[in-house]
Amino acid sequence: MQRNRTTGRRWTGAVLAATGLVALVLVPGSAAAAPSTAEEAAQLVEEAGRRLTALDEQVHQAQLAVEAQQQAATDADRTADDAEATLATYEPAIRAIAQSGYTGTTRSRVAAFLGSDSADDLIAQMTMIDLIADHTDGVLTDVAAAQARAAETRASADAAAAEATAALRTLEEQQAQVQAEVDRYEADFERLTAAEQARVTAALAGPVLAAPPAAVAAAGAPGPAAATAVETALAQLGDPYVWGSSGPDGFDCSGLTQYAYAAAGISLPHSSKAQSTMGTPVSRAELLPGDIVYFYSPVSHVGIYIGDGRMVHARTFGQPVAVTSVDQAGYRGAVRVA
Structure with a gap:
């Protein structure tokens, strides 16, 4: 260039x-x-x-x-x-x-x-x-x-x-x-x-990965609320990253998780750090679809785990909602809110 x-x-x-x-x-x-x-x-x-x-x-x-x-x-x-x-x-x-x-x-x-x-x-x-x-x-x-x-x-x-x-x-x-x-x-x-x-x-x-069918990903969720959140998040694939937005036509990372769980009747704050302190902490080995995974220290990014080592998230400025590996650099932990 x-x-x-x-x-x-x-x-x-x-x-x-x-x-x-x-x-x-x-x-x-x-x-x-x-x-x-x-x-x-x-x-x-x-x-x-x-x-x-x-x-x-x-x-x-x-x-x-x-x-x-x-x-x-x-x-x-x-x-x-x-x-x-x-x-x-x-x-x-x-x-x-x-x-x-x-x-x-x-x-x-x-x-x-x-x-x-x-x-x-x-x-x-x-x-x-x-x-x-x-x-x-x-x-x-x-x-x-x-x-x-x-x-x-x-x-x-x-x-x-x-x-x-x-x-x-x-x-x-x-x-x-x-x-x-x-x-x-x-x-x-x-x-x-x-x-x-x-x-x-x-x-x-992280590089974009293939997205599984929403019904397949949701089937492994621990409950109906988590399943709804997974399906809702995957339905936003391709939507633009919009700073400070929680939908319905664009999202930042915590806005997407907030929007997905709102569809399941669960209210989450519009903050990655705040979301990382909610629910029950789960280990990497215990992850199930619907768990919120969070990144960096201090926490500044979140996504929704969808199984098979993948998550759906509003990735970053200028990039649409997509599926990537949950093991991208900066992984810190996960919580189960439903």
């Missing part, structure tokens, strides 16, 4: 930009020299692809954190509403106390002493005055506590909402950065020859 000065600058800019972004979120990257050969250019694209795969997973993790913060804000707001509703129930008692103080219907001890007709009458009036005073004190104490609780929970709700908004803004900025890097990576990938593209794809995701 021929390369001119402008092309070299584009290669360098794309890879350096990817490295710089990773430095913000992952670990500091090192500067890359402009490739002098097509082989070096392909290597840079491969390295950029691996960094973007890891960054893709970190953005998914951030999305889960934002969702948790948004839920916390919703819960805090509901608690504040409940506290304010409780405070509102004291309004009749507060009005009654205020009215009795204004009209003088609440007698003092002195008035009771002067106006009583007998010792028994005095004791009865004193007892009633004490009961009213105790009730008034109790209502005022409860009101003060309800006011404090309402103010505290409303402040918590407002703080949780502000945190969720700030986290969402940060996530949106990260997503925009990643999307820009994806665009650069795909442009660089398209400038490779067909042979170089095939080599880079094989290095990132």
